[in-house]
Amino acid sequence: MGQFLEILSKPDNIPIVLLLLSVIYFTWLYWVKAKRNDMATVPVEATQDDKVQVWPYLVRIEFLMTIAIMAVMVVWSIALDAPLEEPANRALTPNPSKAPWYFLGLQELLVYFDPWIAGVVLPTLIIVGLMAIPYVDINEKGNGYYTYKERKFAVLTFGFGFLIMWVALIVLGTFLRGPGWNFFWPGEVWDPHYVAVLTNVDLSEYFGITTRMPDNSLNPLAFIFGAVCVGGFYSLGVLYWIKNRNTDLMQKLGLVRYSVVSFLFLSMVGVVIKVILRLLPTAFGLNPVKYVWVTPWFNV
Amino acid sequence: MFDQLKKTEVYKSIFRHSYQDTQRNRALQIVDNVFLHLHPVRVPRHATNLSYTWGMGGITFLLFLILTITGVILMFYYRPTAQYAYEDMKYLMNDVPFGPLIRNMHRWAAHAMVLTVMLHMFRVFLTGSYKPPRQFNWVVGVLLLVLTLLLSFSGYLLPWDQLSIWAVTVGTNMARATPLLGHEGPLGPELGMRIDNDVRFVLLGGTEVGPPTLLRFYVGHCIFLPLIAVIFMAVHFWRVRKDGGISGPEAAKKI
Amino acid sequence: MSDQVSQEVNNQPAAEAVAQQAPKPASPQISPSPLPRKPKQDRPPEGDPGIWRLSRRNLLTLAGWMGFFGFIIASTIGSLRYMFPRVLFEPPMKFKAGSPSEFTIGEVSERFKDEKRVWIVREREGFYALISICTHLGCTPRWLPSDNKFKCPCHGSGFYKTGMNFEGPAPRPLERAYVGIADDGQLEIDRSIKFLYEKNEWTKPGAFLKYTG
Structure with missing residues (x-):
């Protein structure tokens, strides 16, 4: 346990503790305010619509916040020294080697995906997906006040993406990943010689289709199997469209917006499924899944 | 004495109105001040409610200012070459008066800024403030988030210690695998990408993290990225005003 | 009405050029039936051809624009190339x-x-x-x-x-x-x-x- 507290209080990990606490607090705050607005006929914000003068009522808040933040920054900077380790040495990789904390969620995904997905495609999808939000969310309600009832899908999806896929993975990557990027529970000692024996297999091998032919070329059956898995997963979005296309919501959303939403949503779910495929089998003594789809050019 | 001063032409040329607490002077405080002029004269009361705004956007801007100032001060002692960078860091941390304070503040403010940007985005999402007419400003905000992460990441390399070089090695190695543009990415080699002409090579200025990388990241961190960030911040703040100030339940009230 | 006629006349030579080149921002009066006219402030100033009136008559304008975009593109490529050094100071392989x-x-x-x-x-x-x-x-x-x-x-x-x-x-x-x-x-x-x-x-x-x- 001592070592866990030590990791927790490492100066560079303070922001993550802050992140965790503030995210919990603000999620709770949101929940309280949203519940209150959902019960009332008119959101609380709408009753505070009378105008006040910026000088002094807003400026004084800014002024006080500035002083408070400056005080916090000065105390923080006096109390904790920024880390400065050994001089750079290309030949000696520290164990574990970690990216800056805000990228640890992505680094965690590197365990499950090839670098081109985890390092390039997923970040791009995150950025593009975030930018697309205002243009695909056609729900006019919930503009400018806290609410949950009026935009459940939006809040749940974003909350899952931000709280679980981003914050929780950062916390996991910082506090629970030790040497060799092995998983350690809080309280376990980070043993640099710990060896996790993991023999990964491809998903098709669960169904008796070996990925590689004896001469090390790709088995076409495995290729087709993977293509069907991935293609079938994304075609769920198409099926849902065909089933519900005549509802009011879908008519209003339109095919283009729907395609964007379903692609991004399924991609997010797909990431979770791949993580589960990697982690869950070990609980039953089976081999974790390495790839779902192996092709000559890329592996998913 | 002070009254005499207030009557001089010099004083009057600087301060255009008296400080007497009247509604008119309160408005003039905002309108006649180039910095406060960012604000409207009056705002809805919920805009002064911290539990609505969380104050994270403003704190982010404050942290950006702190980072700019401490960053400029750090530049006086830091030389961005592989030979000197680490020595200069040691010098800053051990012998420069207030050096550790400035460096610590730069680093912690950078961490804090990443945090506040994320929380600001969380709040804007939860209040639905990206909805019309503010769609474009959300896009600008996402770009600012990316710029914040890039600024922080490029600054990570500058101490030139083990922590920085390996974090950046791991980070930039992902660029190897960029589809089409990386020499190990899908379809990259087929397009003629090699280790010395792909997208990672441009970032690093070499085939591995080395002295040219330090210089590139330094220029990017100190000049290029802040400049772009300032431009986007200007657009961001301006659009907040142009899109009707802070978001609020106007539609709900009309019903 | 008179200004509309003069616009038409003005457009005659332009039409040929437009046909040869890629589609350009359409010249305003093509529709035969006079539509209800837009308020004055939503129309270009009267008699002002605008800057996008590309035709043989203002070949120089066209050349100017081409030069402008040519310069932008060339300098973008140049600055990109600038970021790829010719000589690397790395240990020999x-x-x-x-x-x-x-x-x-x-x-x-x-x-x-x-x-x-x-x-x-x-x-x-x-x-x-x-x-x-x-x-x-x-x-x-x-x-x-x-x-x-x-x-x-x-x-x-x-x-x-x-x-x-x-x-x-x-x-x-x-x-x-x-x-x-x-x-x-x-x-x-x-x-x-x-x-x-x-x-x-x-x-x-x-x-x-x-x-x-």
Whole structure:
């Protein structure tokens, strides 16, 4: 346990503790305010619509916040020294080697995906997906006040993406990943010689289709199997469209917006499924899944 | 004495109105001040409610200012070459008066800024403030988030210690695998990408993290990225005003 | 009405040019029936041809625009090219590693790992050189003699002594570098020549040096 507290209080990990606490607090705050607005006929914000003068009522808040933040920054900077380790040495990789904390969620995904997905495609999808939000969310309600009832899908999806896929993975990557990027529970000692024996297999091998032919070329059956898995997963979005296309919501959303939403949503779910495929089998003594789809050019 | 001063032409040329607490002077405080002029004269009361705004956007801007100032001060002692960078860091941390304070503040403010940007985005999402007419400003905000992460990441390399070089090695190695543009990415080699002409090579200025990388990241961190960030911040703040100030339940009230 | 006529006249020569060139922002009055006219402030000033009136008559305008965009594009390409240096100040990829007899059979030599980032492995039948860059994200794996494997500290990829990946996220085996015998009898390693297992290159000459001395 001592070592866990030590990791927790490492100066560079303070922001993550802050992140965790503030995210919990603000999620709770949101929940309280949203519940209150959902019960009332008119959101609380709408009753505070009378105008006040910026000088002094807003400026004084800014002024006080500035002083408070400056005080916090000065105390923080006096109390904790920024880390400065050994001089750079290309030949000696520290164990574990970690990216800056805000990228640890992505680094965690590197365990499950090839670098081109985890390092390039997923970040791009995150950025593009975030930018697309205002243009695909056609729900006019919930503009400018806290609410949950009026935009459940939006809040749940974003909350899952931000709280679980981003914050929780950062916390996991910082506090629970030790040497060799092995998983350690809080309280376990980070043993640099710990060896996790993991023999990964491809998903098709669960169904008796070996990925590689004896001469090390790709088995076409495995290729087709993977293509069907991935293609079938994304075609769920198409099926849902065909089933519900005549509802009011879908008519209003339109095919283009729907395609964007379903692609991004399924991609997010797909990431979770791949993580589960990697982690869950070990609980039953089976081999974790390495790839779902192996092709000559890329592996998913 | 002070009254005499207030009557001089010099004083009057600087301060255009008296400080007497009247509604008119309160408005003039905002309108006649180039910095406060960012604000409207009056705002809805919920805009002064911290539990609505969380104050994270403003704190982010404050942290950006702190980072700019401490960053400029750090530049006086830091030389961005592989030979000197680490020595200069040691010098800053051990012998420069207030050096550790400035460096610590730069680093912690950078961490804090990443945090506040994320929380600001969380709040804007939860209040639905990206909805019309503010769609474009959300896009600008996402770009600012990316710029914040890039600024922080490029600054990570500058101490030139083990922590920085390996974090950046791991980070930039992902660029190897960029589809089409990386020499190990899908379809990259087929397009003629090699280790010395792909997208990672441009970032690093070499085939591995080395002295040219330090210089590139330094220029990017100190000049290029802040400049772009300032431009986007200007657009961001301006659009907040142009899109009707802070978001609020106007539609709900009309019903 | 009069200004509309003059506009039409003005457009006559333009129409031919428009037909030849790519579609340009349409000239305002093409519709035959006079539509309800827009308020004045939503129309261009009367008699003002605007800046997009490209025709033979203002060839110079066209040339000016082409020059402008040509300059923008050329300077963008130029600045991109500027970021690719011609000369790299990095250690040479090709080096001599000493006499083959200095290596014992079964040994994974880490002598050149720090400087050149290769391991030289000697087996009973000969030599091969593994590049000590993890194929996952380029960290430097460690040789663990007790476990007889390479282990990457970044994300836990493991490689057998041959360089084959068997655990962790590494997508492919370690790369091998060229090994040969130089004129003076020393081992010669060239990191710029790589042999990739997944392209069946490990069987090529140079990936493995037969040596039983």
